[in-house]
Amino acid sequence: MNGAPQLWLLLLATLLPAAMLFGCALAGFRQRILSLLWIAPIPALAAALVGGTQTLVWDCPLGRITLTLDRPGAILLGVAALLWIGSGVYAPRYLRSEPHGVRFAVCWLLTLIGNIGVFITADLASFYLAFALVSVPAYGLLVHDATAKTQRAGAIYMALTLLGETFLLIGFILMAAATPSGSLAIRDCLAALPASPWRNPTLALLIAGFGLKAGLVPLHVWMPLTYTAAPAPAASVLSGAVVKAGVIGLIRFVPLDLGLPEWGGVLASAGLLSAFYGVVVGITQANPKTVLAYSSVSQMGLIAAVVGMGLANNDRGTPLAVAFYAAHHILAKGALFLGIGVVAATGSARLWGVLFPAAVLALGLGGLPLTGGALAKVAVKQPLGSGAVSLLTTLSAAGSTLLMLHFLGCLKKAATPDDKETAPAGLVLPWLAMALAAVVVPWVLYLATGVGTLYAALSPGALWEALWPALIGTLLAIALRRWAEFLPDVPEGDIVVAGEGAARATVSWGAVLERADTLLQRWPVACFSLLMVAIILVALMLSGR
């Protein structure tokens, strides 16, 4: 291991939250942990800022751990760390009067470690560990208040999370088994993938696993339930930073250099379906958190579509473009969720000061010119190409604008009934800082990483191209206001209701097995089985001779 300071920063990025976690064993530290949460992601931010492509190979007893910070990883790591810091400042004030502060902090730190981990790990084993960490402990963040609704959201979240883990586990094992060198480095496994006898099942499992994390339809059902149930700071990091574990997974594990048109087509179609599905179901919702969650379904769908097109067209610039798009989404979505908490504490008389920044962020997600969202759309133009998919994504931007205008309408109604109430500074300041970052950071990144030129962003043609979907979206929003009563009443998590029905039907199978077990536990039956096992064993041995 060489001693470059960047590499130590990379290690420190995971070790500091881990150290804080162990610190929770001390009562004195435990009482203050909630107010110290914002410190934990700082080394990660520093590591991302120091930047550069760097690899840390460390042969420890567990195996060869490889930590790499490449450019897409660094962008996502840095921006995610920024959101974790902002939400970490916001969380103690928001949760001040609630119980379970320590549990929240412990789950927060575990999720943070996993979140940092997925961006920097470069081998299957530690990536899987990081992915499990970013998924499973998040349960403790979202069932913070123990109402029946959050319990249900938590149960569905856990069930789907474990399903996703299962997809990935078997996908990773297929990858590892097909790698003749026995290496677990993601790069080596990807290089061996084309020759793998299980190439198609591997890809299907990986796309299902990461797609579930990113909320691709029809595996998106946990997203609206979870974000609606979670407290604002948790919803902010879950929707902003944590969900990007799925995005980095797609970037890292989809073999973009292979150019697989059929798989690219599958991913792009699933992505576009999600992009429109999120909008269509989102406008039927009234809870601003749920609307934002459906917007996440839509935005992650768009990202999947970009990755799919990059895979189909063998486009090497895809990871960077996707990372940039995702980086904007981290800050914008994170800040919007924090904003919901601010609005809930603000009286309607003072609402406009809060709604204006929220409107800028929200419309930025729809690609309003000059916002980070517009830059993000410019960045993914290259991988999307100029065909029908490109047109469809532009239309989905119109849909996003519609959805976001609907969100602002819902947000206005969420204000506290007390007219003169103002939100405490402990909520407003971190929220404003995040909102500002969501506007400024994309511009800085855009110029620093070179995902696009200034001309491509500011030429009149580009501005018009960003403006017309927004105008269509606005027209649609006016139409929606007019005819809103004709929309059906869709429950949060839409098709999950059908899934729950199916789950209950399977539970009745359990009763059948229970009766069978009672039977097997009777003495005559057990002795008979003993005899039968012996006879069958001997018979099979004889037949196999």
Add this chain to the structure above:
Amino acid sequence: MRGQRSPCHRGVSEPRASLVFWVLLMAVWAALNLVFLGDDLFNLYVALELLTFAAVPLVCLDGRAETLAAALRYLLFALFGSVLYLLGTALLYGGYGTLDIVLLSDRVRPELIAFIAVGLMTTGLLAKTALFPLHLWLPPAHAGAPPAASAMLSGLVVKGSFFLVVRLWFDVMPWLLNQAASQILSTLGGGAILMGSVLALRQARLKLLIAYSTIAQIGYLFLMFPLADGSTSAQFGSSVALTGGFLQAISHAFAKAAMFMSAGLIAEALGHDRIAELRGVSQLLPVTVFAFGVAALSLVGLPPSGGFVAKWLLLTAVITAGQWWWALVMLVGGLLAGGYMFRVLAGAMEDAVEPLIPRMSVPRSRELVALALALCSMLLGLLPLRAFDLLRIGRQHASEALTKPPHSSGAASNATLVPLDFAGSR
């Protein structure tokens, strides 16, 4: 509720039960050592009997009628198993004139007498291991015993007879592994995984849930038999499977012990172990619930636990051997395990409607014992595989299946998860 009280708890009002517990504990330990070190099928029979007779009274230490019934059930079925084992041993001795494993493995031929002998012996051992569908004695016995005894019974005692099945199939008659008969073992294992997991999901009492989970976890151990099939990429697959199987046995031992002890502490504090009424217990006994949770992660197979590494190795073996249906069973079993563990933990994490008042305070030291065991099973995944060379102690001829690669392959051979690690020479 005397029965919920662990006999190793200081100040217990029953000096007799406490004395008996310690004596039996030593007896179980001695018998297990004999099982692991013995190299002669008749000595192993003696060891097995010693194990059974030390284990059965552990079930009914408190002397309640229902635990006595459970112990008798256990005793009777285990004796059936012993008879079958002894019968097989006699046949082998009559056929080949020796019971020494090394000598016998040279002399034994694939013929009727050997088949009948190994069939009877295996069935007897399966009955003592409580492999589905021969598990009738396990739930009442393991759920009724005092927690510390349940930990031993579930974690170690059932592994004793399992280990003898391994010795019989891998060391005495390795050619059996190539045959259809090995598929029946894994079919029973697969049945155990599904049946045990589904029934664990439906239990109302915590200790019964854990006992059914043991039935499911025993099933995983038997999946390794057909994977040692010599016809497809033989040595690679077989060694991965065997290592995975043993790792599963060890990590389950730690996790299950932690789990039974946590459940015992919970039952002691609450006065019951009804899963539906566990609300608020995480505030009452945070360390205990944490230990239970860590052990649960290992059973579900989440990294970096020993259960995860075991599952990774077994799945790798399954894939390489081309028997993907076992992968399906294992994955469904993992999801079901997630389900029944979630049921317990989600309930324990809920807020109590009214503050829980413990029936008796639980000493922190006992909570820490459960936690230490849970952490062992978690950290097992971080242990280099070379540590498992311990498994070879007592085997006079390093049998093929247990051969480890030479330690010359450099840094990479340290890796727990690098499959190449197992591609060692025969």
